[in-house]
Amino acid sequence: MKQFDELSLLDIVNEVKDGDLVGIPADYSGVPMKFTKELIKKGVRDLKLYCLPLTTIQGDMLIGSGCVSEIEAAAVTLGEFGLAPRFSEAVEVGKLKIKDSTCPALHAQLQATEKSVPFMPLRGVIGSDVQKYRKDWQVIENPMKFSGIKDEPVLLLPAVQLDILIFHAPCVDVNGNIQIGRRRELATLAHASKKVFVTTEKILDIDLFEDELSAATCLPALYVDGISVVQNGAWPCALPGVYGADNNEIKKYSIAAKTQKGFEDYMKNYLNN
Amino acid sequence: MIELKREELLISQIADLLINDKHIAVGAASPIPGAAALLAKEEAKQKSKRLRVTILHSNKYNNFTDGARELFDCAAQGRIDTFFLGGVQIDGEANINLVGTGNYKKIQKRFPGSFGSALMYFVVPQIILFREEHSPRTLVDKVDFISAPGHSEENIHRPGGPKFLLTNRALFKFNKQKKRFCLLKIHNEESLKNVINLTGFKFDVDDKVTNMTFPNKTRIEILRNKISYMVSEFYPEFADRVWGV
Numbered sequence: 001m002k003q004f005d006e007l008s009l010l011d012i013v014n015e016v017k018d019g020d021l022v023g024i025p026a027d028y029s030g031v032p033m034k035f036t037k038e039l040i041k042k043g044v045r046d047l048k049l050y051c052l053p054l055t056t057i058q059g060d061m062l063i064g065s066g067c068v069s070e071i072e073a074a075a076v077t078l079g080e081f082g083l084a085p086r087f088s089e090a091v092e093v094g095k096l097k098i099k100d101s102t103c104p105a106l107h108a109q110l111q112a113t114e115k116s117v118p119f120m121p122l123r124g125v126i127g128s129d130v131q132k133y134r135k136d137w138q139v140i141e142n143p144m145k146f147s148g149i150k151d152e153p154v155l156l157l158p159a160v161q162l163d164i165l166i167f168h169a170p171c172v173d174v175n176g177n178i179q180i181g182r183r184r185e186l187a188t189l190a191h192a193s194k195k196v197f198v199t200t201e202k203i204l205d206i207d208l209f210e211d212e213l214s215a216a217t218c219l220p221a222l223y224v225d226g227i228s229v230v231q232n233g234a235w236p237c238a239l240p241g242v243y244g245a246d247n248n249e250i251k252k253y254s255i256a257a258k259t260q261k262g263f264e265d266y267m268k269n270y271l272n273n
Numbered sequence: 274m275i276e277l278k279r280e281e282l283l284i285s286q287i288a289d290l291l292i293n294d295k296h297i298a299v300g301a302a303s304p305i306p307g308a309a310a311l312l313a314k315e316e317a318k319q320k321s322k323r324l325r326v327t328i329l330h331s332n333k334y335n336n337f338t339d340g341a342r343e344l345f346d347c348a349a350q351g352r353i354d355t356f357f358l359g360g361v362q363i364d365g366e367a368n369i370n371l372v373g374t375g376n377y378k379k380i381q382k383r384f385p386g387s388f389g390s391a392l393m394y395f396v397v398p399q400i401i402l403f404r405e406e407h408s409p410r411t412l413v414d415k416v417d418f419i420s421a422p423g424h425s426e427e428n429i430h431r432p433g434g435p436k437f438l439l440t441n442r443a444l445f446k447f448n449k450q451k452k453r454f455c456l457l458k459i460h461n462e463e464s465l466k467n468v469i470n471l472t473g474f475k476f477d478v479d480d481k482v483t484n485m486t487f488p489n490k491t492r493i494e495i496l497r498n499k500i501s502y503m504v505s506e507f508y509p510e511f512a513d514r515v516w517g518v
Contacts, residue, residue: 074389075301079302104391123392247509
């Protein structure tokens with residue numbers, strides 16, 4: 001019996017419901033761009049993006065296409081190519097709710113869900129405006145007698161469980177184990193998500209768990225609800241270890257998306273090709 | 274004298290601040306600090322000293338295997354000596370703003386966000402603030418949004434914080450007790466008067482204020498012949514613009 005469900009890309013797209021809290025991988029951990037393109041075509045609405053810890057062109061496209069009502073992130077940026085223009089404008093005109101965070105807090109909130117505990121403490125952050133505007137965060141005095149500093153104020157962050165996570169991976173083995181290499185934040189995202197779908201460049205005819213060296217690079221199949229083979233699935237983003245980013249394309253996007261009109265023209269072409 | 278690019282002079286200023294480090298980490302959107310860290314590593318190697326560099330956006334120059342959270346865990350454990358932060362605005366008490374200008378609830382100009390600054394600023398012993406643009410709109414009296422505060426109350430765990438601020442015109446040192454910057458060096462084509470005029474906050478001036486140190490020939494050669502190619506792996510646009518590689 002096959003150890004995993006091989007799906008079509010559209011099957012995965014149809015798993016995303018309006019209003020879902022969606023896990024978004026950073027630009028260095030396998031951005032599912034072909035999936036994102038189909039999601040935009042479907043016209044999904046009111047998504048809440050949870051970025052670990054940031055998003056680039058993927059988040060900006062979804063926002064510009066009107067798919068997103070809320071985003072929790074430490075940054076939304078096009079990196080070397082400047083600001084994420086659709087994101088910045090949406091926040092400036094008040095169309096998009098942003099829960100401003102900081103990278104370690106985004107990790108810690110998912111780590112709480114990994115351990116199935118209600119919250120996670122974090123140092124730092126206190127005294128910043130990031131903390132000031134997060135009414136869902138709390139500060140307590142360290143209640144421990146023998147660890148940490150007595151009465152030290154410590155920030156508590158709520159556990160966050162995602163509705164769905166989609167990411168792109170280099171390869172999958174015969175049993176549906178996903179090769180994520182050192183991008184372990186993908187495992188954190190997966191552990192904290194109700195549903196997980198993976199697009200991948202290829203399915204290998206080997207068992208990665210047979211060798212200790214490759215076993216350690218996997219997200220085990222038990223966390224994954226379905227897999228779809230999508231070649232070049234991260235383009236124009238990079239797939240670390242497999243191919244680099246298409247910087248010309250991202251630059252082209254960064255220029256076009258400066259205005260809503262330019263963005264719409266770019267997307268018309270992008271979605272139909 | 275060899276003609277030096279502005280970026281190369283800044284890289285060299287930063288490299289001078291890294292000579293005692295064992296582990297330097299470099300975060301997002303930081304080609305100049307990234308180049309400086311790799312330069313410091315290369316120079317340490319020539320003196321048979323081990324210096325580790327972790328460039329977050331690089332696969333090659335990256336010591337982490339436990340995912341993106343490892344940077345923050347590693348820093349909190351005290352295993353990172355120097356890290357770099359920037360800011361849309363930086364104020365005279367070293368508060369930094371990476372979020373935007375104007376009132377937060379009705380933001381005028383939105384920037385990417387706070388990244389990991391709200392933890393890194395607290396736990397890394399030497400934070401070097403780096404912002405190329407030195408103007409009254411970047412160096413302000415008071416930031417519009419505090420992504421990370423320049424100083425904290427006594428009861429807050431804070432082994433780290435700001436040590437230096439480098440811009441394309443000047444290098445400042447931060448005095449933790451006085452909560453105030455002190456000008457150490459100015460760019461060779463810059464006057465003290467102009468630096469004062471273009472800085473939106475008040476600061477002290479060191480008795481021995483000098484010009485920025487010009488790198489020697491060996492350093493320039495390492496930078497151009499070796500570091501430039503390394504940088505092109507993770508900041509291709511920057512490497513192409515500065516060195517044409």
